[in-house]
Amino acid sequence: MNSVELIQSLQTLKTEGNPVTTVYLDVSTSQQLRSAEIVVNNLFKQKKEKTFYKNLSDEEKRSVDKDVEGIIKFLNNQLGGARQSFMIISSARVYVWQVVHIGFPVENMMVIQDRPYLRPFLEGMSQERNYAIVLVDQGKGKILVNHLGHKEELLDVINLIPDDTTDGGFGGMDERKNERRREEAVSKHYKNIAGQLEQLDATYRFDWIILGGLRESMSDFESFLRPDIKHKIFRKLSIDPNLSIDKVFQLIDKEIPECRHMFEGDLLNMLANEFHKNYKGVSGIRHVEEALQQGQVDTLMIQDSFQTKGRVCKWCLHTTTDSDDLCSECGHPMERTLDITDELIHIALDTSARIEFVSTEMGTFSPISAILRYRR
Ligand SMILES: [Zn+2]
Structure with missing residues (x-):
């Protein structure tokens, strides 16, 4: 399953208004795993003091x-083990x-x-991103991926x-024949890797691709790639395809912030473009909420770590940063929420919109904007 x-x-887990418990837990060391029970019990103790829990029925x-x-x-x-x-x-x-399992x-x-709490997961996914590293030379081909970390x-x-x-044989006949056979074998090899990369991209939808190998092999290999895949290559590095997976990820680690920056720049x-030229963009909490409610949002973009308290109507999901007691849309009582963006994320997921947390400064589009499916 891809991300x-x-x-x-x-998102489609059906809980019909029943209480849902979501736990995030760092268990990267065996010590952390051993103390997990204590951590969970302590977290639960705190939650029992909260209004949401106190207001539940005995059965809930x-x-x-x-x-x-x-x-x-x-x-x-x-x-125990690596996790x-x-x-x-x-x-x-x-x-x-x-x-x-999150990496x-x-x-x-x-x-x-009353529903799963997905924001930390989605935010982490936006930071971590999905990408592939392709290593090629005439005799070797490797594809490594970073997926859910x-x-x-x-x-x-x-x-x-x-x-x-x-x-x-005389006159270099055999030599030319040998040369040709070698070339054919190498072409076949590159074509095979290119095909496998296309298939993996269809499954994982890589945000970018890093290409590694000898300079000459890389440009030969690139000629076998489809334009949309070629477009995803953000970096070309000379890396020995025989290196171990750990070593390769170590080598490319310093390139990742710049790749993320490029990816977000494109977004x-x-x-x-959509906002100014095509009128297919909206900005600001109010406009974004309106577009979400109408199922118009294709991609919801939120400035990293932005959150704000406010109120939400559980009937029509209208949100506001004002302290209205009654919903301005439907007249039902408003409930307090610690994070309005979480409500917006919820509507976005319900309407199959893509959600991106952006670490690059969003400028006039900060803190929240959306690309729409249709022109307004
Ligand atoms: Zn309402």
Whole structure:
């Protein structure tokens, strides 16, 4: 399952208003895993003091108790080994149970509300991004990916270059023939890697691709790539395809901030274009909310770490930073929310919009903007 499908499946978990317990836990060391039970119990103790929990019916409280029991049981059953973080979503009353292994660090937290709490996951995904590293030379091909923060090798092929046939001959005939056979074998090899890369891109939808190898091999290989894939190559580095996966990720690590910057630059350019030239953009909480409500949003863009308190109507999902007691749209009472953007994210997910947290300064489009599906 790729990250887009995963997010969609998390969003469509049906909990029908029942309380959902979401836990994020850093378990990257065995010490952290051992103390996970204590951490979860402490987080739960704090949550019991919160209004949301206090206002639950006895039956709903029992459901949350079961969530926490289940989470602790799950954690105690984990053996040591390489892992980074967990996101666990549970709603015992409606039999919802989901564990996602996350390859990047998270802040320990527990949220009990009427739906999964996905913001830290989405924000982490925006920071971490999905990308591929392709390493090629005439005799070797490798594809490594970074997906949900997990670093994996998905392709490792060796090209057997045909031996020279040296059964005599004059005038360099055999030499030319050998040369041609070698070239054909190398072309076939590059074509194969290019095809595999296209397939992986269809599954993972890479944000960018880093190409590595010998200079000459890289440009030969590039001629076999489809234009849209070629367009995703942000960096070309001379890296030995025989290096270990850890070493390769170490080498490219310093390139990542600049790649992310380029990727976000493209997003912001697209937003500015759609906004100014095509009237397919909106900016500001109010306008974005309106567009979300009408299912018009294609991509929701939020300045990294922006959040703001406000009120939300649980009937029509209207949000406001004002302290209105009654909804200006439908007249129902408004409820306080710690984070309006979380409400907006929720509507975005419900209407299959893409969500991007942007670390680059968004300028006039800060803190929240959207690219629309249609012209206004
Ligand atoms: Zn309302």
